Amino acid sequence: MRLLSGLSLANNQLNGAIPTCLGKLLNLHYLYLDRNYISGSISTSFGQLSDLRHLFLYFNNISGSIPHELGNLYHLKELYLNNNYLTGSIPETLVNLKNLTDLTLYENQLNGSIPREIGNLTSLIWLELQLNNLTGPIPASLGQLKSLLHISLYSNQLSGPIPQELGNLTSLSTLHLAFNKLNGSIPSSFGNLQALEQLSLQNNKLSGSIPPELGNLKLVEIEMTNNRFSGSLPDEICNGRKLEKLLVGYNKLTGRIPKSLYNCSSLIRVRFDGNQISGDFSESFGVYPYLNYINLNDNKVYGGISDNWSKCRNLTTIQMGGNRIQGSIPDSMGNMIQLVVLNLSSNDLVGDIPKEFGMLTRIEKLILSNNRLSGIVPQELGSLAELLIVDISMNKLNGSIPSSMGQCSKHFFLNLSNNGFARKIPVQLGGLIQLSVLDLSHNELTGTLPKSKVFMNLSIEALQGNKDLCGNVSGLKQCASESREPTRKRKLVLVISLPLLGALLLGVLMGMFTFYCHISKSLPLTQLVNRHKHGTNFFSVSTFNGRETYKEILNQTEEFNEAYCIGMGGCGSVYKVKLSSGNTVAVKRLHSSSEVINHNDFLNEITALTRIRHRNIVKLLGYWGSLADILSHETAQTLDWMKRVNIIKGVAYGLSYMHHDCSPAIIHRDISSKNILLDSEYEACVSDFGTSKILNPNSSHWSNIAGTFGYLAPELSYMMKVTEKCDVYSFGVLVLEIIKGEHPGDIISSLASTSTEEVEFTDLVDHRLPVPIPEIKEVLTSILILAIKCINSNPEIRPTMHQVSNNIAGIICDVYKSDNAV
Structure with missing residues (x-):
């Protein structure tokens, strides 16, 4: 072994520390241990391998500092230590490696400055130090490395100016x-x-x-977004005819669009947004066969929209909002069948919305707000099945709202406000169950609001300023037909209240039946009631015929067959039952193994339910299944990203109501996916209040541990004091589970101790679903960051559910107000 010249164990499943005895293989020329699970530190004995040419340790779990003894490896040509957990500074001794061609230390946790004498590495061709915590200036001595082809120093904390000396690197291709x-x-x-x-x-x-x-250069990619550059772009910037990426958004640039861009047919991605660039829009841009993204938002571009854009066959995103673009929207834009995002908002556009837009079958985001568009909205827009976001507010559109828009089942955001829409709101809009934002304010709409969940919780702000709207929304006048028909109103009250009351009474019956089975099969029901009369007056709620109803439940559930079970809690199992009356109810059957504990838990549940009136708290009116069941099967694919965001929002609203709008507050104590039920429209409802606790401000909040393993707040292991922050922690875990598609498991502990900037989005999403579009990804990322705050080990640092629900509402709204997609 001492004569061994090479050792390659790369790309295996090796773990544990690197044996120090490897330092005795003095004839080694190469050592490849990359792409394993090796941990521990790099042995200082490696400094004895004086003949070593190639050292590959990348993609492992190696920690500790880089030994300064590596500076003794004078023959070393390649040093790859990237993608580990190395800490400390880059050893100054590495500058002695005159034969080193490749130095890659990226994606570690290195700090300190780049060695000032790095310019001594005269053979260096490839330098990658990105994704660390390096500070200080870029050494001017880098300019001495005439052989350098590639320098990557991004995502550090380097400061100071860029050295003029870098201009000496005439071989450099990447900076x-x-x-x-x-x-x-x-x-x-x-x-x-x-x-x-x-x-x-x-x-x-x-x-x-x-x-x-x-x-004068032949640049392929220029990325300068988010700086403070001023003045104009060089007219010759694409003279090399190779430019593919030109990203200069969010600077202070002025002047005209560079002349060379008109014939820059190599362009793939362009960002000018957030500057003050001017120029005639119709004359500055040509035809770009490879262009897939252009963003000119918030500049001073003027002129009309050229037909040239319809000839850009790969263009998927057009962001041109906040300019001075005039004229009408060309009908030819309807031929851009590959288009996904079109934003022409806040310009001076006039005329109709082209009916040819009905051919944009892939479009997901259509923003035409704040122009002077007129006429009717084409019915053809209803055929756009992928449409998520529509904002045509602040125009001069008139006529009726097209009923066909109700066919766009993926609508997530719909703003039709500040136009001249008249007549009734189409009932078809009530079928847009994915809507998170709907704004119909300041039109001339009349008539009754459609009766659906979409309109149930609309605020008056979304409806105000119309001619003669009426409906059951706070601040909106009641419809005359409703006030003249008290009988119908009473029936409506009964329809809403009886199923809930029936469910409660059926649940009571199940509790009594379980206890009844333990005492005697012949004991009368009234005696069972009397047996508990000193503990609570709960069992004297009603005199309904429990025995007959119970027989019907046994018959409908085939004697509580598991096929009818839709969830299990600490207190019992929940079954879906359709009664002969036509009502679909949820019946809880108490577990018989712990009658006293479960009996008390069940009383907690009934007490809590009788106090709560909220759309996202269980109403027991019939459910498709629990969230846990759906996520664990192939049916999870029916829960697309928008449905999952709505579920998260619904649970947040429900918990916020329990914590902040109930007096005293109610803590659930067992928030988990098995206790979230979904109805046929995927509306989330919090269920199973068997372990809930009503907070008495005049008593202690100490309690026995209750809840589901994997969702319990960590403080419950050392202090059994129940607070609202316990629910917040469980909610955070639930959010991670909804987005990931499975319980996050051990990821929770690492997320709780990791800065949100280090979280990999792809590690936290359900790969059974398609990759989310940028707008939805932005929503998911923001919600994930919020969830990580919820699982903080310190309950004092966690947000309240009121803050959480407000943040989620803001996240959903803000992303649609923003037109600055990256």
Whole structure:
């Protein structure tokens, strides 16, 4: 073994620490241990491997610091330590490695500064230090490394100016300095970088003008978004005819659109948004066969929309809001069948919405708000099955709201406000069960609101300013037909209240029946009631014929066959039963194994339910199944991202109501996916109040532990004091489960101790569903960040459910108000 010249154990399942005896293999030329599960630290004995040329330890779980003894490996050519958990600073001794060509230390937790004498690595070709916590300046000595092809220093905390000396790197093809704290201007010496293809400077504090010398380069990618650059873009910026990405959004750029862009047919992605760039829109852009994304939002572009855009056959996103674009929308835009996002808001557009838009079968986001569009909304828009977001507010549109819009079943956001829409609201809109935001305010709508869940909880702000609307919304006048028909109103009250009361009474019967089975099969029901009369007066609720109803329940459930079970709680199992009366109810059957405990829990549940009136708290009117059941089967694919967001929102609203709108407050204590029931429209309802606790402000909140393992707040293990923050923790776990599609398990502990910036979105989503579009991804990411706050180990730091529900509502609304998709 001492004569061994090479050892390759890469891409296996190796774990544990690296044996120190490897340091005795003095003839090793290469050591490949990459892509395993190796932990522990890098042994200092590696410094004895004086003949080593290649050391690959990347993609492991190695921690600790980089041994300074590695600076003794004078023959080393490649050092790959990336994607580990290394800490500490980069050893100064590494600058002694004169033969080193590749140095990759990225995606660790390294800190400190880049060694000032890194310029001594005269053979260096490839340098990757990104995704660490490095601070200080970029060493000017880097400019001495004439062989460098690639520099990646992004996502650190580097500061100071970009050294002029980098302009000496005439072989450099890639320079990534994004996501740091760099300031000053782009060195004019960059004009010497004739081999440069990728220049990435976004998200820094850079300022000044963009050097015109950049127009002499043959750049493929320019990324300068989110800085403080001023002045105009070089007219020659695409003279090399190779430019694919031009991302300069959110700076202080002025001047006209560069002339060379008209014939820059290589373009794939363009961002000018958030500047003050001007120019004639119809004359500045040509035809781009590869372009898939363009964002000109919030500039000063004027002129009309050219037919050229309809010839860009790969264009999926057009963001042109907040400019001075005039004229009408060309009918030819209806030919852009690949289009997913179209934003022409806040311009000076006039005329009709083209009926040809009905051919945009892939479109998901249509924003035409704040223009001067007129005429009727084409019925053809109702055929756009993928449409999620529609905002045509603040125009001069008239006529009726097309009933066909009710066919767009994926609608998530619909704003028709501030137009001249007249007549009744189409009842078909009531079928848009995915809607989170609906605004019909300031039109000339009349008549009765459609009777559906969509309109049930609308605020008056979403309906105000109409001509003659009426309905059961606070602040809106009641319809005359309803006030003249008290009989119908009483029937409506009965329809709403009787199923709930019936469910409660049936639940009572199940409790009595379980106790009855333990005493005697011949004991009269009245005696069972009397037996508990000193404990509570609950059993004297009603004199309904319990025995007959119970027989019907046995018959309908085939004597409580598991096929009818829709959920299980700490107190009993819940069954779905359709009675001969036509009512569908949920019946809870108490477990018989712990009669006293469950009896008390059941009384808690009944007491809690009789106090609560909220759409997202169980009403026991018939359910499709529990959330846990649906997520655990292939039916989870029916819960698309929008439905999952609505479920999260519903649970948050329900808990907020229990904690902050009930007096005294009610703590559920067993929030989990098995206790969230979904109705036929996927509306979430919190169920199983067997372990709930009504907070008495004049008593202690200490209690026995209750709840479901995996959802329990950690503080319950050392202090059995129940607070609302216990529910908040369980809610956070539930949110992670809904988005991930399964219980997060051990991820919870790592998330609770990790900054939200380090969370990988792909690790937290359900891969059974398609990748979410950017707008939905933004919502999911924000909700995930909120969920991570909810599972903080310190209950004092967790938000309240009132804050959570408000945040979720804000997240949903804000993403639709924003037109700045990346």
